Amino acid sequence: MVTAYDYSSAVHVDSAGIDLILVGDSAAMVAHGHDNTLPISLDLMLQHCRAVVRGAPRPLIVGDLPFGSYEASPAQAVEPAVRLVKEGGVDAVKMEGGAPSRVSAAKAIVEAGIAVMGHVGLTPQAISVLGGFRAQGKTVDGALKVVEAALALQEAGCFAVVLECVPSPVAAAATQALQIPTIGIGAGSLCSGQVLVYHDLLGMFQSPNHSKVTPKFCKQFGNAGAVITKALTEYREHVEARSFPDAACTPSRCPARTLMTSPMCCRRWASMGGLRLPRLPRRPPPTMQRNYWTESRRR
Numbered sequence: 045m046v047t048a049y050d051y052s053s054a055v056h057v058d059s060a061g062i063d064l065i066l067v068g069d070s071a072a073m074v075a076h077g078h079d080n081t082l083p084i085s086l087d088l089m090l091q092h093c094r095a096v097v098r099g100a101p102r103p104l105i106v107g108d109l110p111f112g113s114y115e116a117s118p119a120q121a122v123e124p125a126v127r128l129v130k131e132g133g134v135d136a137v138k139m140e141g142g143a144p145s146r147v148s149a150a151k152a153i154v155e156a157g158i159a160v161m162g163h164v165g166l167t168p169q170a171i172s173v174l175g176g177f178r179a180q181g182k183t184v185d186g187a188l189k190v191v192e193a194a195l196a197l198q199e200a201g202c203f204a205v206v207l208e209c210v211p212s213p214v215a216a217a218a219t220q221a222l223q224i225p226t227i228g229i230g231a232g233s234l235c236s237g238q239v240l241v242y243h244d245l246l247g248m249f250q251s252p253n254h255s256k257v258t259p260k261f262c263k264q265f266g267n268a269g270a271v272i273t274k275a276l277t278e279y280r281e282h283v284e285a286r287s288f289p290d291a292a293c294t295p296s297r298c299p300a301r302t303l304m305t306s307p308m309c310c311r312r313w314a315s316m317g318g319l320r321l322p323r324l325p326r327r328p329p330p331t332m333q334r335n336y337w338t339e340s341r342r343r
């Protein structure tokens with residue numbers, strides 16, 4: 045399982061043959077630049093879900109219920125779940141926590157006809173009570189709490205449970221105790237499956253701002269961030285040197301000597317043999333402009 049938040053990333057994840065996509069509330073952090081997952085709204089999650097659904101016809105798509113949309117009561121939880129499925133187009137929803145009230149909420153959503161994925165261990169929406177993105181289940185009591193919460197969610201009808209940031213033996217014990225699959229993140233290799241955030245595994249989440257919120261457990265399977273920065277730098281340099289666009293990237297001039305904007309007309313003209321007109325003398329590069337825009341933005 046990998047997260048996706050937009051059409052293009054969903055196409056990538058589908059093309060790679062990955063079974064499940066999570067439209068995670070981690071979008072708040074990687075797509076919107078917040079320091080935690082709390083600020084994202086249900087409306088924004090719905091937009092992300094719709095974009096992902098358009099890009100990924102094959103994988104099972106799970107949408108995160110955002111913070112604040114489902115905690116008040118089991119009855120309240122059904123409404124955002126229905127919206128994620130009905131308006132967002134997802135196949136299932138995920139909700140955090142294993143306290144009795146959350147288990148009841150999961151049960152109510154399942155009874156409404158919506159498949160629910162649980163999420164225990166480090167539950168980022170509870171950052172306020174956890175005191176940060178801290179590993180969970182590190183004491184005997186904590187480990188028992190994680191396994192018992194997972195069992196309760198299974199009992200409530202969840203079809204799978206995410207185990208986030210718990211010691212490997214705790215995740216292994218939960219996986220053995222449960223009949224439904226466990227999906228680990230920072231929880232060792234003995235879960236039924238694994239999930240990672242798209243930008244983390246591709247090396248695209250590298251803003252210095254975010255070093256404190258990037259999980260240390262993530263392995264980078266690629267360095268797309270460096271590839272993107274290199275390509276953008278080359279584009280800028282070529283534009284500044286006026287070596288882009290070259291003739292191959294520019295339609296030839298219209299025989300009627302009007303400014304040509306229709307590529308179709310240009311292509312037809314080129315296929316007829318075309319007419320090479322002498323190049324116009326170059327205008328000097330507008331060196332003032334760059335300073336003007338950067339200066340005005342700083343103000």
Ligand SMILES: Nc1nc(=O)c2c([nH]1)NC[C@@H]1CN(c3ccc(C(=O)N[C@@H](CCC(=O)O)C(=O)O)cc3)CN21
Pocket residue numbers: 069070073074081166168177178179209230241243244249256257258259260261
């Ligand atoms: N980009 C991104 N990747 C994620 O995996 C992710 C998000 N965002 N946002 C939502 C949550 C937050 N996550 C996090 C963030 C940080 C740590 C982290 O720093 N963990 C420490 C443990 C620290 C401790 O035990 O006290 C680690 O060493 O992994 C873990 C999970 C996982 N999720």
Ligand SMILES: CC(C)C(=O)C(=O)O
Pocket residue numbers: 047066067068069070071108206208229239241
């Ligand atoms: C880290 C995963 C499990 C998640 O909930 C998210 O990306 O929002």
Ligand SMILES: [Mg+2]
Pocket residue numbers: 068069070081108
């Ligand atoms: Mg999440």
